[in-house]
Amino acid sequence: MRQEKLDALNKIVRKFSVKEIREVEGSGKKFITSVPKEYILSGGMTVRREEILKNGKAGSAVIVVPVCGDEILTSIEPRVFTKLTVGVGFPAGYVEEGEDPKDAAIRELEEESGLEVSELIELDSFYQDEGCSAALNVIYLALGCKKTHEQHLDKDEFVECMTFTYDELLELEKMGYIMGGNSKLALHKIEKYLRK
Amino acid sequence: MRQEKLDALNKIVRKFSVKEIREVEGSGKKFITSVPKEYILSGGMTVRREEILKNGKAGSAVIVVPVCGDEILTSIEPRVFTKLTVGVGFPAGYVEEGEDPKDAAIRELEEESGLEVSELIELDSFYQDEGCSAALNVIYLALGCKKTHEQHLDKDEFVECMTFTYDELLELEKMGYIMGGNSKLALHKIEKYLRK
Numbered sequence: 448m449r450q451e452k453l454d455a456l457n458k459i460v461r462k463f464s465v466k467e468i469r470e471v472e473g474s475g476k477k478f479i480t481s482v483p484k485e486y487i488l489s490g491g492m493t494v495r496r497e498e499i500l501k502n503g504k505a506g507s508a509v510i511v512v513p514v515c516g517d518e519i520l521t522s523i524e525p526r527v528f529t530k531l532t533v534g535v536g537f538p539a540g541y542v543e544e545g546e547d548p549k550d551a552a553i554r555e556l557e558e559e560s561g562l563e564v565s566e567l568i569e570l571d572s573f574y575q576d577e578g579c580s581a582a583l584n585v586i587y588l589a590l591g592c593k594k595t596h597e598q599h600l601d602k603d604e605f606v607e608c609m610t611f612t613y614d615e616l617l618e619l620e621k622m623g624y625i626m627g628g629n630s631k632l633a634l635h636k637i638e639k640y641l642r643k
Numbered sequence: 644m645r646q647e648k649l650d651a652l653n654k655i656v657r658k659f660s661v662k663e664i665r666e667v668e669g670s671g672k673k674f675i676t677s678v679p680k681e682y683i684l685s686g687g688m689t690v691r692r693e694e695i696l697k698n699g700k701a702g703s704a705v706i707v708v709p710v711c712g713d714e715i716l717t718s719i720e721p722r723v724f725t726k727l728t729v730g731v732g733f734p735a736g737y738v739e740e741g742e743d744p745k746d747a748a749i750r751e752l753e754e755e756s757g758l759e760v761s762e763l764i765e766l767d768s769f770y771q772d773e774g775c776s777a778a779l780n781v782i783y784l785a786l787g788c789k790k791t792h793e794q795h796l797d798k799d800e801f802v803e804c805m806t807f808t809y810d811e812l813l814e815l816e817k818m819g820y821i822m823g824g825n826s827k828l829a830l831h832k833i834e835k836y837l838r839k
Contacts (some may be wrong), residue, residue: 483674
């Protein structure tokens with residue numbers, strides 16, 4: 448790992464780390480809700496399950512691994528529920544109503560990083576939390592990425608981008624900077640492709 | 644893939660597949676809830692995030708990959724929110740209040756499969772959904788497993804166990820039987836160990 452990269456990353460981690468937590472009033476519409484239903488199986492058994500909804504939908508997402516020359520771009524974000532309170536991952540986001548996952552990948556990449564992609568390859572899809580959610584996520588590899596404009600984020604969104612080599616990403620995983628299941632799975636799924 | 648294995652699997656898939664969905668009254672305590680809070684970051688920014696709670700807790704889980712001789716034991720379960728409505732994965736479950744994840748792994752393995760493990764190796768840990776949840780899951784490899792008693796499941800839990808070779812598991816992943824992110828990540832994390 449290049450020391451200057453690690454120093455730059457730690458500077459972002461310090462800036463994004465949680466300093467204080469405040470309770471908020473429980474009023475207002477919630478982003479996360481759940482719906483309980485009963486499911487009758489073909490074998491005659493009945494099971495009751497609750498489905499997690501995000502903004503009233505399944506919350507399917509895309510994860511985009513952008514290749515920029517010899518390096519891979521990562522997204523560093525506040526991850527307030529984790530031990531470090533900051534996480535290194537890849538550009539990712541929810542698929543909007545009626546949106547094609549591929550379009551969501553192009554949009555999210557552009558919003559989080561300002562990158563434009565020349566070739567998008569679907570690597571895999573998986574359920575985020577198959578016992579409690581219908582969210583079906585797609586992992587894309589984005590080849591030939593070029594920075595064409597500035598990032599533009601939502602009001603409540605803070606993302607800093609940094610590039611690393613694939614081996615540095617494996618080091619970051621071992622060091623505990625990459626801790627999200629989605630990012631770890633994406634890191635695995637690109638391995639075969641990059642090692643070719 | 645051995646044809647008799649695939650036939651046996653498909654028989655379980657048919658039995659567990661969802662035939663009918665029934666609405667239930669929204670009364671009663673919910674398993675899934677969420678808590679919104681405000682987080683003040685060291686850089687001065689404020690973000691509002693909602694945390695998914697399962698039964699009032701983070702919902703950290705263990706995933707156990709049991710090696711039985713030359714094969715690996717899988718859990719086949721109704722996965723009512725997925726396209727197939729049934730999923731192939733590994734014994735897994737939530738860590739109880741105050742329980743050591745290693746003890747949870749031994750307990751869940753025994754409950755779902757009736758197996759007793761002789762050596763438990765921690766392979767990795769990861770956040771289930773790092774943007775919305777503090778659930779920190781641990782993946783274990785369980786070596787030298789032996790069937791010592793019958794499975795004992797909760798009232799609402801249906802699990803059938805089958806063993807496959809590692810290469811058959813990779814086939815099952817390609818065929819879309821293994822679709823959960825946790826199971827896919829576990830499948831990756833055991834690869835290095837088993838290929839030694």
